[in-house]
Amino acid sequence: MSSVRGFLWLVGFLLLGEALVWLLPLPVSPGVVGMLTMTLWLMLRGRVGEDIQAASQPLIAVLAMLIMPGVVGVFFVTDEFAGQWLIIGVALVLGTLLSVATTLWLMQRFMPKADPGE
Amino acid sequence: MSDGLAGLRAELLSTPMLAIGLTLAAFLTGSRLFVRLGRPGWCPAVLIAAMMLAATLAITGIDYDDYRAGAGWLMLLLGPATVALGVPLYQQLPRIRELWRPILYTLPPAAMLASLYSVGLAWLLGASPDVLASLAPKSVTAPIAIGITEQLGGVIPLMMGGLLITGVMATAFVGLLSRQLGIRDERILGFVLGVNGHVIGTVRAFEHGATAGAFASLGMSLTGIFSALFLPLAWRLVGL
Numbered sequence: 301m302s303s304v305r306g307f308l309w310l311v312g313f314l315l316l317g318e319a320l321v322w323l324l325p326l327p328v329s330p331g332v333v334g335m336l337t338m339t340l341w342l343m344l345r346g347r348v349g350e351d352i353q354a355a356s357q358p359l360i361a362v363l364a365m366l367i368m369p370g371v372v373g374v375f376f377v378t379d380e381f382a383g384q385w386l387i388i389g390v391a392l393v394l395g396t397l398l399s400v401a402t403t404l405w406l407m408q409r410f411m412p413k414a415d416p417g418e
Numbered sequence: 419m420s421d422g423l424a425g426l427r428a429e430l431l432s433t434p435m436l437a438i439g440l441t442l443a444a445f446l447t448g449s450r451l452f453v454r455l456g457r458p459g460w461c462p463a464v465l466i467a468a469m470m471l472a473a474t475l476a477i478t479g480i481d482y483d484d485y486r487a488g489a490g491w492l493m494l495l496l497g498p499a500t501v502a503l504g505v506p507l508y509q510q511l512p513r514i515r516e517l518w519r520p521i522l523y524t525l526p527p528a529a530m531l532a533s534l535y536s537v538g539l540a541w542l543l544g545a546s547p548d549v550l551a552s553l554a555p556k557s558v559t560a561p562i563a564i565g566i567t568e569q570l571g572g573v574i575p576l577m578m579g580g581l582l583i584t585g586v587m588a589t590a591f592v593g594l595l596s597r598q599l600g601i602r603d604e605r606i607l608g609f610v611l612g613v614n615g616h617v618i619g620t621v622r623a624f625e626h627g628a629t630a631g632a633f634a635s636l637g638m639s640l641t642g643i644f645s646a647l648f649l650p651l652a653w654r655l656v657g658l
Contacts, residue, residue: 310498317501327650329565331500332643338504348505356502359495363617364464365445366496367560368471369437369489371464371582373575375472376482381576387543388576391553392583395536399557400591400614403528404599407606410520 306355313338427480436480437488444471460586462618468582500561507639510632514640517605521640528613529641530648532557536584552576554649556584559616562642569650585618592619604630612637 317334320326326333342348381388430436448467455461475485514521533554540553551572555563560581567577592611601607608630611619616638623634 307498310501313501313504314497327569327654328646329500329562329569331497331565332562332646334497334501335504335507336643338501339508342504342508343511348508352505355498356505359499359502360506362445363499363561364467365441366493366499367564367578368441368445368464368468369486369493370560370564370574371468371578372471372475373482373486374579374582375468376475377573377575380573381549384545384549387540387545388549388553388580389583390543391536391540391545392556392580393587395539395553395556396532396584396587396614397591398535399528399532400588400610401595402531403524403610403613404592404595404601404606406524406528407520407609408599408601410523411603411606412517412520 302351303354303358306349306351306353309352310334310338310355310359313341424479427478431480431484431488434488434491437485438492440471440474440485441489441492444468444474460590462582462585462621465582465586496561496564500565503559503561503639503642506635510636510639513632513636521609521636524609525613525637525640525644526648529557529644532614532641533645533649547571548573549576551653553580554653555645556580557588557614557616557641558645559638559642562646563616566646566649570653581616582618585615588615588619589622592622605633608633609637612639613641616641 313334314330315334316337317330317332320333320337321328321330342352378385444467448465448470449463451466452458452461452463474480475482533556536553536556537550540550545553548571551570552567552574554570554572555566555577558566558581560578563577563581564574567574589611592607592615596602596607596610604627607626608623611623611630612634613619615622620631620634620638624631
């Protein structure tokens with residue numbers, strides 16, 4: 301029953317997210333608003349209850365499975381973007397190389413050297 | 419004979435159960451194969467599972483749209499799962515408080531650039547607007563990225579493919595560059611992996627150690643939140 305109660309909490313926060321997005325035309329998805337309000341609620345309570353833990357842990361564990369129907373689609377849109385695959389590949393690989401280099405540099409610049417945590 | 423099989427296929431596809439069953443089976447088999455192969459960093463479990471599922475659909479002649487209509491029931495759970503990410507985020511708050519200054523300086527530019535480098539390159543090379551919108555959330559964890567792509571008018575399957583490639587490449591580049599530059603601070607490596615490589619980078623970070631893993635989850639969730647706020651606004655400003 302614990303996980304059912306926890307799942308009701310998650311659904312409740314998701315619905316709250318939907319309502320907030322509709323009320324204050326936010327440019328964010330309801331799930332993200334639900335996640336943030338959930339975080340705020342946990343901060344107010346000061347702990348993660350057993351119910352919410354019981355429902356959220358298994359869901360997070362199967363996140364990869366929940367996105368699979370979308371991932372599989374990439375093998376079936378090949379024709380649609382026929383002329384652009386090279387562009388997409390270059391943009392992804394080069395863009396990722398540049399952003400990894402920048403983040404490493406920024407982090408090294410601003411991270412306190414204090415404890416050599418290894 | 420083949421008429422009979424086609425009839426059976428149509429009958430089984432009349433409810434979402436076949437699509438759901440195929441997804442569960444591919445996920446479990448993919449995960450097992452991933453462990454059997456020694457957890458290769460360049461080939462995450464989702465990729466193996468997705469390729470097997472795509473092959474199964476092609477062999478059995480199931481139309482992707484039919485599959486997608488059924489599996490959509492499974493994807494409904496992504497909403498509550500995104501809300502559930504609030505739990506690890508809450509658990510990492512003490513670390514955010516401790517290091518709020520470097521995080522504040524690093525995260526916004528890093529999360530913006532993770533998207534802008536690729537979108538900019540694709541734009542320069544002449545990609546169409548729906549491709550640009552699909553590449554924008556490339557470093558964002560999937561459940562949040564789906565919401566962003568829908569808002570920007572991108573194509574979800576293409577975005578997912580981009581996510582996969584980005585995660586794999588980010589993991590490879592972090593390994594390569596950190597060795598070149600002699601960076602061994604687990605906090606930095608973890609954070610960079612999470613910001614650029616979302617879930618795939620985070621899984622790799624946990625192999626470095628618990629500290630790297632915690633910083634990767636932190637970088638991943640903050641990038642997700644920041645991008646969910648920033649990208650739709652940026653899109654609206656540019657007028658795409």
